[in-house]
Amino acid sequence: MGEADRFSSFPSRPSESRDPNSGMPDTIHATAISIAGAGVLLMGQSGSGKSDLALRLIDRGAILIADDRVVATRNGTALILSAPSTIAGLIEVRGVGLQQLPFVQQVKAAAVFDLDTSPERLPTPGEHVISGVRLPLFNLSPFEASAPLKVELAVAVLWQAR
Numbered sequence: 001m002g003e004a005d006r007f008s009s010f011p012s013r014p015s016e017s018r019d020p021n022s023g024m025p026d027t028i029h030a031t032a033i034s035i036a037g038a039g040v041l042l043m044g045q046s047g048s049g050k051s052d053l054a055l056r057l058i059d060r061g062a063i064l065i066a067d068d069r070v071v072a073t074r075n076g077t078a079l080i081l082s083a084p085s086t087i088a089g090l091i092e093v094r095g096v097g098l099q100q101l102p103f104v105q106q107v108k109a110a111a112v113f114d115l116d117t118s119p120e121r122l123p124t125p126g127e128h129v130i131s132g133v134r135l136p137l138f139n140l141s142p143f144e145a146s147a148p149l150k151v152e153l154a155v156a157v158l159w160q161a162r
Contacts, residue, residue, distance in 0.1 A: 025073040026131055031091075032065035032081045032107070033057050035155045039065060039081040039107040041135070042142070043128075044115030049142030051092050053115070056148045058091075064103040067091040072109070072130050079109040079133040109135055110158055113151060115142045 066083035126137035
């Protein structure tokens with residue numbers, strides 16, 4: 001299954017007919033957090049652990065961008081992440097309910113983490129395209145104790161390489 005096919009069942013997949021260079025925002029099914037200014041998209045089906053992993057990363061210093069729905073807008077070669085106004089600052093904490101947290105807007109995306117695909121021990125680099133912007137793609141098991149550290153490590157390596 002190709003990278004594009006894997007996310008095809010997401011209900012708010014960007015329109016294939018729209019020009020990805022138009023600068024018009026897409027709303028995508030994902031959770032987004034900011035780690036030291038780097039936007040991280042956590043993608044997966046409902047119940048895959050997006051909010052849970054985001055909450056553990058927030059506990060380690062990340063800041064919420066958006067939970068469950070993310071507005072992604074192309075700006076030149078960058079993808080800018082924000083929350084839809086109706087859910088800004090809200091995160092679903094399973095068993096507790098919706099909670100209000102501090103949040104940031106207008107964060108440049110740095111990476112995508114696919115929570116539905118089991119990671120390989122020594123993966124080859126992947127990528128995911130949103131609104132014509134290519135982003136590094138990592139597969140991750142979100143409920144592993146080390147998952148937050150793996151996200152932070154990947155982001156640190158990406159930011160050092162730029």
